[in-house]
Amino acid sequence: MKIFLKIRQTFSIDKATFLDIFIIPILATSLAITIGLLLLLLSGESYQTALRALISLFVGSFGSVSALSETLTASTPLIFAALGIAIGFRAGLFNIGAEGQIIIGGLAAVIVGFSVELPLLLHLTIVLAIGAAFGAGYAFISGWLKAFTGAHEVITTIMLNLIAFRLLDFFLRLPFIQKEGRNDPISKSVLETAELPRLLGFIDPNLRIHAGFLLAVLAVVLVYWIIFHTTIGFEFRTVGTNIHAAKYAGVNSSLAVILAMSAAGLCAGLAGASQISGVLGRATSGFSAGIGFDAIAVALLGRAHPIGVLFSGILFGALVAGGREMQVSAGVSLDLITVIQALIIIFIAAPILIKSIFPWFFPKT
Amino acid sequence: MKKLVRSQQPINMTKAHGPLIAGSFLILLAIFVFILFGFGVEGEATFRLSRPSDPYALPNLVLPAENFIGIASLIIAFFGARLIVKTPKEYTVFFAISFFLAVAAFLVWATAGKSFSLTGMLQATVVRAVPIALAAMAGIMCERVAVINIGIEGMMLAGAFAGALFGSIFGSVLGLLIAITVGGVFGLILALLVVTFRVDQIIAGVAINILVLGLTSFFTSHLLKKNPHLNDATVFKAIQIPILAELPIIGPMLFRHNIFVYLAILIVFSTTFYLFKTAYGLRARAVGEHPKAAETLGISVIKTRFVNVIIGGMIAGFGGAWFTLGSVGRFDEGMTGGRGFIGLAAMIFGRWHPVGALLAALVFGFADSLQQKLAILRTPIPSEFLAMSPYIVTIIVVAGIVGSARPPQAIGKAYVKES
Numbered sequence: 001m002k003i004f005l006k007i008r009q010t011f012s013i014d015k016a017t018f019l020d021i022f023i024i025p026i027l028a029t030s031l032a033i034t035i036g037l038l039l040l041l042l043s044g045e046s047y048q049t050a051l052r053a054l055i056s057l058f059v060g061s062f063g064s065v066s067a068l069s070e071t072l073t074a075s076t077p078l079i080f081a082a083l084g085i086a087i088g089f090r091a092g093l094f095n096i097g098a099e100g101q102i103i104i105g106g107l108a109a110v111i112v113g114f115s116v117e118l119p120l121l122l123h124l125t126i127v128l129a130i131g132a133a134f135g136a137g138y139a140f141i142s143g144w145l146k147a148f149t150g151a152h153e154v155i156t157t158i159m160l161n162l163i164a165f166r167l168l169d170f171f172l173r174l175p176f177i178q179k180e181g182r183n184d185p186i187s188k189s190v191l192e193t194a195e196l197p198r199l200l201g202f203i204d205p206n207l208r209i210h211a212g213f214l215l216a217v218l219a220v221v222l223v224y225w226i227i228f229h230t231t232i233g234f235e236f237r238t239v240g241t242n243i244h245a246a247k248y249a250g251v252n253s254s255l256a257v258i259l260a261m262s263a264a265g266l267c268a269g270l271a272g273a274s275q276i277s278g279v280l281g282r283a284t285s286g287f288s289a290g291i292g293f294d295a296i297a298v299a300l301l302g303r304a305h306p307i308g309v310l311f312s313g314i315l316f317g318a319l320v321a322g323g324r325e326m327q328v329s330a331g332v333s334l335d336l337i338t339v340i341q342a343l344i345i346i347f348i349a350a351p352i353l354i355k356s357i358f359p360w361f362f363p364k365t
Numbered sequence: 366m367k368k369l370v371r372s373q374q375p376i377n378m379t380k381a382h383g384p385l386i387a388g389s390f391l392i393l394l395a396i397f398v399f400i401l402f403g404f405g406v407e408g409e410a411t412f413r414l415s416r417p418s419d420p421y422a423l424p425n426l427v428l429p430a431e432n433f434i435g436i437a438s439l440i441i442a443f444f445g446a447r448l449i450v451k452t453p454k455e456y457t458v459f460f461a462i463s464f465f466l467a468v469a470a471f472l473v474w475a476t477a478g479k480s481f482s483l484t485g486m487l488q489a490t491v492v493r494a495v496p497i498a499l500a501a502m503a504g505i506m507c508e509r510v511a512v513i514n515i516g517i518e519g520m521m522l523a524g525a526f527a528g529a530l531f532g533s534i535f536g537s538v539l540g541l542l543i544a545i546t547v548g549g550v551f552g553l554i555l556a557l558l559v560v561t562f563r564v565d566q567i568i569a570g571v572a573i574n575i576l577v578l579g580l581t582s583f584f585t586s587h588l589l590k591k592n593p594h595l596n597d598a599t600v601f602k603a604i605q606i607p608i609l610a611e612l613p614i615i616g617p618m619l620f621r622h623n624i625f626v627y628l629a630i631l632i633v634f635s636t637t638f639y640l641f642k643t644a645y646g647l648r649a650r651a652v653g654e655h656p657k658a659a660e661t662l663g664i665s666v667i668k669t670r671f672v673n674v675i676i677g678g679m680i681a682g683f684g685g686a687w688f689t690l691g692s693v694g695r696f697d698e699g700m701t702g703g704r705g706f707i708g709l710a711a712m713i714f715g716r717w718h719p720v721g722a723l724l725a726a727l728v729f730g731f732a733d734s735l736q737q738k739l740a741i742l743r744t745p746i747p748s749e750f751l752a753m754s755p756y757i758v759t760i761i762v763v764a765g766i767v768g769s770a771r772p773p774q775a776i777g778k779a780y781v782k783e784s
Binding site: 039043044045094096145148149151152154155156158159160162163166167169170293296297300332333335336337338339340341342343345346349350352353 | 386515558562564565567568569571572573575576578579580582583584585586587588702703706709710713747749750752753756757759760763764
């Protein structure tokens with residue numbers, strides 16, 4: 001408990017905020033993992049398997065340099081996409097469409113990545129920019145519909161996700177995009193000039209952490225600055241808090257909604273592009289791998305605050321990396337991680353639940 | 366008095382755009398239909414209306430393709446222009462007719478020079494509309510008491526899973542009952558989260574969706590894959606209604622189905638009766654429109670919301686069981702494929718009225734079955750685009766209709782009881 005006090009004093013955080021942003025997420029995560037392990041026992045696995053699963057969850061995420069590298073690699077697209085969702089939350093928008101925006105952004109990035117020949121840095125920049133632009137454009141549809149017809153963004157983004165899955169399957173079978181000599185939906189590989197460099201390649205070329213993680217950290221700072229220190233960020237937050245007050249105050253709420261949604265799509269598109277040029281190198285049918293949905297949980301866990309998103313993104317990256325290790329060494333399906341993530345969302349969204357389960361952490365009111 | 370009520374409504378400058386956008390869309394649709402289907406089409410489209418074995422056989426419906434498509438696109442363009450010029454408040458009907466005509470033109474184009482069983486497709490339409498209509502009913506039950514239920518998709522998935530698992534162990538009837546119960550349990554969880562703990566309704570719904578997706582996928586790989594006999598339920602057999610099943614077109618369309626179709630129709634009508642003809646329904650609607658006033662009159666807002674959301678969950682669980690017990694008998698990961706969300710769109714399209722939602726569900730069911738049946742006709746359109754069509758329609762519907770439809774007033778707001 002002393003270390004918590006130290007953290008509080010260093011960052012001059014009052015007790016209520018401290019409980020809110022540190023203790024509740026920690027308790028929620030531990031509780032979710034506990035329930036996940038109980039589920040494992042319920043499905044007929046032995047205690048030993050559950051124990052091994054728990055251990056490999058930690059070993060696979062933080063246990064070694066390569067585990068750490070995997071954690072940060074997995075967290076990179078999550079941070080990008082969750083930043084976008086956080087911007088949406090700030091503007092009162094619930095963007096469930098990150099998955100679709102990742103697909104469209106990643107698809108655009110992979111096409112530019114293999115079809116254009118450009119010098120090293122320029123090519124990479126263009127690939128990322130195109131990915132971001134297409135993600136933004138895809139989200140723009142929902143933002144525009146919301147602003148001008150009132151169509152709820154939750155429904156439209158979900159539909160756009162489903163459309164994106166079909167579009168991806170269609171494009172991956174086009175002869176121009178499909179890898180030569182393959183019948184399954186798989187794209188050509190991006191050129192070497194379009195790959196994000198590996199950060200720890202000099203230690204071991206198998207360490208997958210790439211420059212995208214640094215870009216994600218940079219994006220965190222940028223989004224923080226935009227949300228809290230610019231006019232447009234202020235408008236986003238006003239629209240999100242009270243749209244009628246924002247209109248009376250002269251904020252162009254339609255424009256703010258469209259911009260916020262597009263910005264969200266831009267971040268998601270970057271997530272797709274960084275995944276393509278940093279990890280995968282090519283697009284396959286399921287390359288988005290549910291990152292867009294996990295990112296919703298990351299944004300919620302991070303309280304829609306960029307710094308919070310950074311840390312919760314790393315936590316979720318750890319869950320993914322640990323989950324893979326769990327799958328390999330304990331034979332536990334990766335779907336257990338999905339369950340744990342959903343439980344984390346529920347516990348974070350209902351802090352009363354946590355407070356009634358662990359009453360001794362919280363002051364009586 | 367009316368003016369007073371108006372002023373309480375949120376200032377929404379965007380509302381006037383609704384008819385304009387819908388109108389422009391219809392004109393675009395007309396041009397699209399004309400150019401894409403009207404050019405170079407020849408011959409006649411033959412639609413088979415009955416099977417040779419039917420006791421009362423109807424002659425085939427033969428349409429000249431070129432004329433039909435031309436007239437259809439003209440009518441759509443006329444409706445579009447009318448919407449733009451007159452901006453009427455009620456344009457759902459025009460929209461629906463136009464959409465129907467566009468689809469008919471497409472069908473005629475695809476069938477030109479060939480023959481196609483219309484009855485077979487209508488039968489598939491009704492079957493495919495079942496889960497969408499049930500999702501919409503679940504949505505209506507919840508939204509009428511001002512609880513947004515994004516989690517219907519998850520509740521249906523849970524119902525589908527429970528139906529397959531318990532249907533394999535205990536038989537289909539008990540499996541169906543357990544699926545309904547499981548749906549109700551998730552309804553209870555949603556109600557607990559949003560009514561008791563006042564969690565944001567959309568977040569709670571999304572969490573339920575992710576949770577169920579994870580749980581069902583987890584148990585599929587840990588339980589069902591290892592024990593295939595647990596994922597092999599008997600599908601409910603079709604029950605032919607005597608005499609009625611012999612009628613041409615209507616017989617195969619409505620009276621040769623399994624229990625899910627008949628019960629779904631029953632649920633639609635009992636939901637209507639419950640909401641609009643019983644005291645409980647009146648109370649439920651009051652809770653959705655103005656919870657404080659309802660509470661003042663002695664209605665328990667909390668209890669009403671709990672009961673309705675749980676019933677909604679049970680309906681969703683029943684709709685989910687259709688995927689396994691009413692259709693294929695086995696569970697596959699994520700097999701609901703967005704039907705729960707499409708059901709929500711059907712609810713909006715049907716303006717939160719069960720019968721309206723049923724009609725909307727039939728439109729979506731039609732699009733769904735169209736995609737299936739068109740494979741037979743070998744159209745040059747890639748199957749992915751056909752598969753997308755219900756989703757695109759959903760977006761258009763939600764965008765075009767929303768300005769003219771009004772959800773229950775208190776929607777999305779948690780209720781805090783004053784002591």
